[in-house]
Amino acid sequence: MTSLLIADDHPLFRAALRQAAEQSLPGCRVREAADLEAVLAALGAEPDTDLVLLDLHMPGSQGLSGLAALRAQHPGVAVLVVSAHDEPRVVRRVLDHGAAGFIPKSASPADIGEAIRCVLDCGSSLPPDLAEAVAALPVDPTDTDLACRLARLTEQQSRVLGLLAEGLLNKQVADRLSIQERTVKAHVTAIFEKLQVRNRTQASMLLKSLELGEPGRVA
Numbered sequence: 001m002t003s004l005l006i007a008d009d010h011p012l013f014r015a016a017l018r019q020a021a022e023q024s025l026p027g028c029r030v031r032e033a034a035d036l037e038a039v040l041a042a043l044g045a046e047p048d049t050d051l052v053l054l055d056l057h058m059p060g061s062q063g064l065s066g067l068a069a070l071r072a073q074h075p076g077v078a079v080l081v082v083s084a085h086d087e088p089r090v091v092r093r094v095l096d097h098g099a100a101g102f103i104p105k106s107a108s109p110a111d112i113g114e115a116i117r118c119v120l121d122c123g124s125s126l127p128p129d130l131a132e133a134v135a136a137l138p139v140d141p142t143d144t145d146l147a148c149r150l151a152r153l154t155e156q157q158s159r160v161l162g163l164l165a166e167g168l169l170n171k172q173v174a175d176r177l178s179i180q181e182r183t184v185k186a187h188v189t190a191i192f193e194k195l196q197v198r199n200r201t202q203a204s205m206l207l208k209s210l211e212l213g214e215p216g217r218v219a
Contacts, residue, residue: 002028002120003049007039007066008082009058013105017053017082017112024113025120036060036069040159043074051120054099056083056212060162064097064210068147069162071098073155080119082112085212088133091126095134096143097210098151101125146206152194160187164200165207 002025006017014032021030031046033039037060043049052070056063070079078100083090086104094102100119103112104127115125126134153161156177163173170188174181188200197203 002051003046004028004030004116005039005042005049005052006030006032007034007036007052007058008032008055009034010055013055016109020109020112021053021116023109024116034058036066039066040069040073043070043077047074047077049074049077051078051080051116053080053082053103053116056081056085056094062210063212064093065162065207067094067097067099068150068207068210069158071147072150072153072158075151078119080115080125082107086127086130088130088137090212091130091134092137093140093143095124096139097147102130103127104130142209146209149195149206153191157187157191157194160184161191161195161203161207164188164191165204 004021006014008014008017018030018032021028031042033042035058039052054067054070056066058066060066061069067079067081070077079098080101080103081094081099082103082105084105091102101115101124103115103125107127111127118125159177160173163176168176170181170184174184191203192198195203195206197206
């Protein structure tokens with residue numbers, strides 16, 4: 001049975017995505033999550049999920065950070081971004097960070113269903129009116145390099161990095177993750193090495209580069 005996870009903090013839009021998915025794939029299993037923590041917990045419980053429909057802005061995730069976390073922690077799960085950020089340069093970044101496709105929030109249920117089927121068939125999906133503009137943009141080596149560095153992190157290291165970016169101290173990270181403080185220190189050392197940074201500030205700046213402006217404006 002095909003398993004989908006809808007990740008969006010707006011109940012009405014989750015309902016619309018669920019309806020489009022169920023009409024497109026009768027009998028599929030659809031779960032929902034309203035924040036990044038719930039998304040990662042759901043994937044941890046069912047790592048064989050076939051596809052995540054991911055909004056770029058929800059609690060715990062701003063811009064590309066949620067996509068980066070999903071790709072780092074669950075690289076085998078396909079991600080289809082659904083967002084109001086439909087500027088070609090933003091979509092280019094979404095693809096460079098490992099998404100299998102992009103759906104504007106203005107898309108019709110039929111278009112959403114078609115995109116879901118296409119990605120599940122091991123393809124990629126972009127709206128025709130965006131595809132040409134996105135293809136004309138060069139791949140940004142900064143984004144592809146950052147995506148590669150983030151992909152080197154283990155699942156736990158990715159969690160630790162997210163908490164460091166929130167400003168938590170090692171002891172607070174240890175309490176949040178129910179691990180020893182010395183384990184956090186070991187993770188932090190590994191994170192700095194894999195991301196090629198020297199300190200927390202530089203690591204946080206890398207994550208900040210994943211932020212986007214308001215829809216209609218490219219950060």
